[in-house]
Amino acid sequence: MEKRNLLFVLYPEEKLDGLLSYAIDLAKARDEDLCILMVNKTDSPAEGNGHEMAREINTGDEKAGEYKKSVRAIVDECKKSGVQVNIFTVGADSVSAIENFLKQKGGIGMVLLGPRLRMSENITAEEMSNLAKRSSVHIFGMARRPLYAITHGKEGYCFPSTFSV
């Protein structure tokens, strides 16, 4: 039987440094495979009606469209670490797009939202928490630690005590 998947939701333009290896390590620790949902930023919330179905990006396909570069980087990094990955794309960054995806694709063990999506302008905190309420799996959001983000990888990080849950 197939392993469960860790669903990682990302904007295609998200800088991948560190993000992907984090998701891979976590998936390994949880004995899950990776499933990545790339959501396109919509300019007005009305455009993303959320009824759109996600489509799978054929990772073997050389012409994977505008995601070509990031998709190839993702596939390579996953292959290197022995984690299976499936990549999907959907046309709207709305909560319902994520929710539809969870319905469309079973076997998701947890959801991880990339830092940019986590602070998306098109998803309100209320919508986000409603998503968590309706979903049977746990949803986690990522944020870059400010100092680390600013120094870009130089040794140095901070512990914002206000962030602890």
Added chain:
Amino acid sequence: MALKILIAEDEAITLKHLIYTLQQEGYYVEGAGDGQDALRKIESDFFDILIADIKMPGLSGIELLERIKKEQLETEVIIITGFGSIGSAVEAMKKGAYDYITKPFDIDELILRVKKIEDKKILKGENTALKALFGVNKKISIIAKSESMKKILSLIENINDSDCNVLLTGESGVGKNLIARMIHFTSKRQDGPFLAINCATLTEEILASELFGHKRGAFTGAVATKKGLAEVADTGTLFLDEIAEMSPSLQAKLLKVVEEGEFFRVGGTRSIKVDVRFIAAINQNVKSLIADGRFREDLYYRLNVMEIDTPPLRKRRKDIEPLSRYFLQKYLPGYNKKIKDFTKEAMDILKNYSFPGNVRELENIIERAIILEKKPFITSKSLPQTIKMFHIETIDPSNIKTIDEFNMEYAKQVVEMLGDNKTKAAELLGISRTSLWRILKEGNRS
């Protein structure tokens, strides 16, 4: 018992080095200088793991892999590939290799992979479970410094003379398996068997036959009558992990066993009576599983006579430090290193991380750190870079405000660190200036 490993490698120096290192790790290791030699050894002896170079004169690593799969041996295969030959590595994975490693490789990486297989083998041995755990593994340590874990331990103590079914809830990796064992081995049934099965990893047919057994001829492949776990667990405890992954029809069948202690083997006509205590675990949100119709409500009520909810590790941070020390002591003997403790900096990082993978994730992080650490203390350098880079939080459905607050606090810190440069802050956060402004303002409102 130490795992038996066969290494097939035609480069003599690499072979010698691998044998030596893995022996140092406590494994029983044999070497083969080429594919033919390896095949002879596989045919005459059983090995838990084969580590094989993909390129060897005579017989290649892939051909060895194919032989192992054809004979349906339970040997796991790790393939060593040359630099830049991802293609052949992928081919090996497709053919059923457990993993691959690219030359030149880090020996620690290889050791990690071997350990993974070892863990898997141990787990699998319990899951197929026909070697019942009569009385073994009685010594169970549960680290509990936080109030919530202490409460759970005293609860377990309080129910040690009760025989009620128990439902364990909590995210994956919080320790439900461990708690199930503890409940069994402190109960009146401790001399009976403890059997565990993970309902998420088996297909419906296999799960049905594992649980209830089958009659000879019940389906193709049922060459002999086989007892199911429910029968083997008689007078003991059956632990059903991830029970909500069970199909509705199996849940119905299980309900009958839980209610009446009676069931039929697959294809059987005679009803079998057993005396089994059930402990079940769920790592998802029970209420929404019931609402979605994925978990039967009647079964839920039968199982949760007692419900124990184990909080995620990030909600009981007091446990992080003692757990880290415990895992350090647990894994140290396997690595022949002298590490005394953690540096304060390393411990601070651990204490401030959110562990979405809970205790299991912490355990992995510590074991990895032991492998990588060269100093007599675990330093922050041997902790994964990523846990220093990111803050992970749960999206909490019960508290919308925290999400806004979180965003505000976070945005504020970024703005502050950039000397009040909002344009730069917005850029860094990947949002527009307007939304940054909204986030800062809305935070103020709440």
